Amino acid sequence: MRVVAILFLLVQMSCEFSAQKPLVKQQPAERKMFSRSSVELKSPKSYLNRDGKNGAYDPRPQILEIDKKKGKYEFRWIGYDGKQKIVEYQRHDALDAIVEARVERTGDRRFVYTYLVKNLPTSPTYLHDLTVQTFSSDIKDEHIPTRDDIMVGHMAKYIPQFSEGIWRRFIPLGEIKPKIHPGSSIEFKIVSLSRPGLVECKATAGDITLKGVGEHMPTELEKAMPGFDELASCLTIGPDERLASLTQSGKVKYLLDNLSKFVEAGWMAGDTPRIYEDLLRRNDLVGAYHQAKNDLKSEFVTNEVFYIIEGLLN
Amino acid sequence: MKKQLILVFLIMVMSAISAFSHVEDCYDWEVEATGYSEIFIEDGMVDMVSGLAGTDVKGSENNPPSYCSDYQFGAFVSSDMKGPGGFTHEDLYSFNSYVEVEHESFDAEPGTYCVTSEHGSQIGFIWNDHSGNNIPVTTVVDLDSSEACLTIEVEPTPTPTPTVTSTPTPSPTPCFDELNGKVICQLPRVDVHMASPILKPAGTTGGHNTSTVRTCITNVQNPAGRQVQLDVLNDSNASQLDGGHKEDFHIGSRPLGKVANRTGTTDASGCFQTSYTPTHISGKFKLRSTISSYSGTTDFRIRTSDFFNLVTGADYELFGDKPWHPDNHWGTLPAVTGLRQIATDYRNEYYGGNPVPTPQKIYYNDVSLEWGGKFDLNRRWESTNSFHGEHREGINCDTRSNNIPTARWQRLNEIFRNRGSTRTKDETATGAPHWHLRFEFGNTRAVERTPHMFIEDAFDAAFQRESTPIEYNQWFNRITNAKALGSAELLLEAKFLEREIFASAEYSNRYRSDVEFIYDVFWAYLYRDPTEAETQSWLAYLRSLPPFMGEDVKRDNLIWEFEMSPEFQDVLGRLVDPSTSPQ
Numbered sequence: 001m002r003v004v005a006i007l008f009l010l011v012q013m014s015c016e017f018s019a020q021k022p023l024v025k026q027q028p029a030e031r032k033m034f035s036r037s038s039v040e041l042k043s044p045k046s047y048l049n050r051d052g053k054n055g056a057y058d059p060r061p062q063i064l065e066i067d068k069k070k071g072k073y074e075f076r077w078i079g080y081d082g083k084q085k086i087v088e089y090q091r092h093d094a095l096d097a098i099v100e101a102r103v104e105r106t107g108d109r110r111f112v113y114t115y116l117v118k119n120l121p122t123s124p125t126y127l128h129d130l131t132v133q134t135f136s137s138d139i140k141d142e143h144i145p146t147r148d149d150i151m152v153g154h155m156a157k158y159i160p161q162f163s164e165g166i167w168r169r170f171i172p173l174g175e176i177k178p179k180i181h182p183g184s185s186i187e188f189k190i191v192s193l194s195r196p197g198l199v200e201c202k203a204t205a206g207d208i209t210l211k212g213v214g215e216h217m218p219t220e221l222e223k224a225m226p227g228f229d230e231l232a233s234c235l236t237i238g239p240d241e242r243l244a245s246l247t248q249s250g251k252v253k254y255l256l257d258n259l260s261k262f263v264e265a266g267w268m269a270g271d272t273p274r275i276y277e278d279l280l281r282r283n284d285l286v287g288a289y290h291q292a293k294n295d296l297k298s299e300f301v302t303n304e305v306f307y308i309i310e311g312l313l314n
Numbered sequence: 315m316k317k318q319l320i321l322v323f324l325i326m327v328m329s330a331i332s333a334f335s336h337v338e339d340c341y342d343w344e345v346e347a348t349g350y351s352e353i354f355i356e357d358g359m360v361d362m363v364s365g366l367a368g369t370d371v372k373g374s375e376n377n378p379p380s381y382c383s384d385y386q387f388g389a390f391v392s393s394d395m396k397g398p399g400g401f402t403h404e405d406l407y408s409f410n411s412y413v414e415v416e417h418e419s420f421d422a423e424p425g426t427y428c429v430t431s432e433h434g435s436q437i438g439f440i441w442n443d444h445s446g447n448n449i450p451v452t453t454v455v456d457l458d459s460s461e462a463c464l465t466i467e468v469e470p471t472p473t474p475t476p477t478v479t480s481t482p483t484p485s486p487t488p489c490f491d492e493l494n495g496k497v498i499c500q501l502p503r504v505d506v507h508m509a510s511p512i513l514k515p516a517g518t519t520g521g522h523n524t525s526t527v528r529t530c531i532t533n534v535q536n537p538a539g540r541q542v543q544l545d546v547l548n549d550s551n552a553s554q555l556d557g558g559h560k561e562d563f564h565i566g567s568r569p570l571g572k573v574a575n576r577t578g579t580t581d582a583s584g585c586f587q588t589s590y591t592p593t594h595i596s597g598k599f600k601l602r603s604t605i606s607s608y609s610g611t612t613d614f615r616i617r618t619s620d621f622f623n624l625v626t627g628a629d630y631e632l633f634g635d636k637p638w639h640p641d642n643h644w645g646t647l648p649a650v651t652g653l654r655q656i657a658t659d660y661r662n663e664y665y666g667g668n669p670v671p672t673p674q675k676i677y678y679n680d681v682s683l684e685w686g687g688k689f690d691l692n693r694r695w696e697s698t699n700s701f702h703g704e705h706r707e708g709i710n711c712d713t714r715s716n717n718i719p720t721a722r723w724q725r726l727n728e729i730f731r732n733r734g735s736t737r738t739k740d741e742t743a744t745g746a747p748h749w750h751l752r753f754e755f756g757n758t759r760a761v762e763r764t765p766h767m768f769i770e771d772a773f774d775a776a777f778q779r780e781s782t783p784i785e786y787n788q789w790f791n792r793i794t795n796a797k798a799l800g801s802a803e804l805l806l807e808a809k810f811l812e813r814e815i816f817a818s819a820e821y822s823n824r825y826r827s828d829v830e831f832i833y834d835v836f837w838a839y840l841y842r843d844p845t846e847a848e849t850q851s852w853l854a855y856l857r858s859l860p861p862f863m864g865e866d867v868k869r870d871n872l873i874w875e876f877e878m879s880p881e882f883q884d885v886l887g888r889l890v891d892p893s894t895s896p897q
Contacts, residue, residue, distance in 0.1 A: 227756030
């Protein structure tokens with residue numbers, strides 16, 4: 001009888017194990033680059049004349065795309081002195097970059113989040129900053145005086161694109177540190193008591209200011225400039241204290257709801273999501289954790305997936 | 315000044331007048347004077363008619379809605395003028411020279427009535443109602459002559475005509491109430507309606523940059539084919555701060571905007587429609603419609619949506635104000651909040667908890683004027699895109715750079731960005747070194763309102779005026795207290811406020827049409843324009859209610875629907891805490 005039971009268990013485990021293996025050999029998970037915005041820059045269709053020294057004149061405001069790949073434009077108009085004025089404009093989303101996050105636990109039960117941003121060699125310009133969304137009461141919307149070569153700030157909550165959670169912004173100070181040009185990378189850290197959850201992040205390409213030319217551009221040109229909706233965007237993991245209060249079924253639902261986003265971020269390879277979906281449909285969070293542990297080794301999932309599941313389990 | 319003095323004088327005179335004839339009909343009238351004369355008509359088409367000695371002058375007012383069967387009229391003469399050689403203009407400025415006032419009443423049958431003065435003095439014709447209340451003086455004849463005459467003509471008695479359109483319905487005039495044995499006079503009336511009485515200044519985005527204008531004449535026999543003239547009048551007070559401009563410090567006249575067709579003729583229903591496009595300058599304006607010498611006006615404003623005033627703060631300095639633009643730091647709520655936070659962050663970055671030495675504080679120059687629109691830097695109402703082409707929408711601020719050590723510039727620019735300035739323009743290398751901040755977030759700009767804005771928007775929508783201090787304090791306390799208690803309490807108080815406003819005599823005295831009422835309710839409750847479909851839908855709703863309901867009850871029903879709407883509750887849900895806002 002005992003032998004039969006053991007045999008039964010072995011058969012069952014074998015079946016389960018085979019269900020957890022990908023059916024075909026698949027490529028490792030590969031993080032997706034920051035996505036670019038859909039914002040378009042277009043010359044104003046209508047505009048007002050200007051009052052110049054010799055009366056009203058046509059300022060002819062226009063936006064010219066100089067280099068599509070690099071996201072470079074010129075804002076042109078005729079100035080009060082009759083000469084053409086040009087302000088160079090660099091799209092903020094013109095970036096080929098990826099962000100990798102890892103999480104470590106400290107002795108005092110804090111989570112140390114490390115973000116490695118790689119500005120890929122194909123990137124058109126340098127990485128100006130990275131902004132990460134957080135949901136933790138130990139991260140506040142306060143200015144933190146700069147102590148090293150990375151300035152840390154928080155985006156104001158009244159900016160619609162940053163209204164959910166607290167968005168911490170990291171800026172390598174060009175005055176001290178070399179810019180993060182294509183082919184180079186940089187790390188930023190967040191320490192929090194909150195476990196990791198799926199969050200959004202945004203990055204800025206190139207200079208944040210425009211070089212003035214001694215007179216303001218026509219208001220119609222200024223209105224044609226995008227706002228914060230132009231940034232490069234990404235998904236990563238960050239402190240999320242809301243996860244601590246989830247029930248077992250809430251945790252499972254959280255993972256099920258976000259599987260598609262894990263795929264979108266390139267954190268899961270091939271048909272890996274199906275395996276997790278099967279496990280989670282059976283409420284097997286522990287199984288999902290072990291699966292993630294194995295998949296991380298075989299690179300079928302990235303750190304981010306593993307840390308989220310591990311965080312939910314503890 | 316002269317006119318004002320005359321008016322004061324007349325008020326004194328009118329109090330002494332008691333005997334008036336009762337008039338039982340509606341009249342056109344005309345005043346004529348001989349000699350050196352000036353005729354002032356305060357409320358009609360003619361502001362002043364002047365004539366030199368020996369010249370006859372004539373003034374008339376044919377649209378006196380008050381002068382009908384319910385009103386009486388009389389005349390007065392100020393006589394026995396003192397002063398060398400009789401009347402002089404200087405005498406007008408010395409009331410003591412009027413030692414005696416005589417008055418005379420008229421039998422107000424149609425005809426011509428002349429008043430003679432031996433010494434050359436002032437003759438006036440005034441009107442009052444049955445209760446003895448003086449109504450605004452409409453004409454003054456200022457004479458250095460011996461005679462002024464008033465000619466009264468009865469409007470031709472019309473015969474009832476078939477109604478061509480449903481709105482507005484002309485009715486016969488005069489009409490006789492057989493039941494009470496009285497003549498009820500339906501006066502000729504001109505209404506002018508702007509679909510959007512609050513318009514965005516030209517050169518700004520969002521909201522309405524043009525409005526449909528519709529004017530109709532009613533209570534006349536033949537409404538069709540009448541000549542229409544539309545005039546835009548500046549209703550801003552020169553010495554006050556209207557829209558952010560002090561007019562008496564400006565050069566030239568405030569631009570008025572453009573009516574697409576200033577003249578035309580009425581259609582079969584007595585109406586004429588065109589459009590109005592605002593100027594780039596904010597302010598208060600009136601649109602006057604004159605149809606066959608009858609006229610009516612409507613008020614409208616050119617302004618952006620609510621701005622907040624950046625008040626003085628410990629960490630920054632404000633400058634750039636001028637007598638013609640004394641308040642130059644009005645901006646959107648995020649911009650104003652951001653500017654305050656920028657200064658605080660800058661202090662924290664470089665001075666910790668210590669105060670910033672004044673020379674090194676953040677110095678903020680122009681943001682926008684109170685009602686936005688063109689910031690006419692040269693106070694010439696300069697149009698188009700001249701200097702300060704931006705600064706119209708409360709999202710820009712010029713921040714001085716030459717008092718900030720250059721080693722701090724990069725971090726300060728990062729602080730600008732953290733607090734909302736996208737694409738700050740670096741003008742530090744120019745003749746006026748500064749950073750041009752730009753609080754433009756993109757397509758999803760936040761809409762937050764404070765209790766202050768909620769209250770003022772309700773008053774503005776219903777009465778086209780601000781609340782009085784008493785009204786404001788009462789409602790501000792009620793709304794903020796209710797907000798602190800919870801959403802149900804807030805909804806209740808908000809309903810009370812809106813209901814009180816729309817049930818008031820002040821509102822009913824505005825005689826708003828159904829379309830106008832719907833427009834007012836949308837702005838008071840939802841802070842937005844209705845779409846055309848919504849207007850039609852709510853009109854249909856009003857018409858669908860049973861006839862036995864009075865108009866007031868029907869409108870009450872509509873208001874109830876708005877109170878229950880999710881959108882109104884969403885508006886209330888987004889009211890921000892007043893303590894977080896500058897006002």
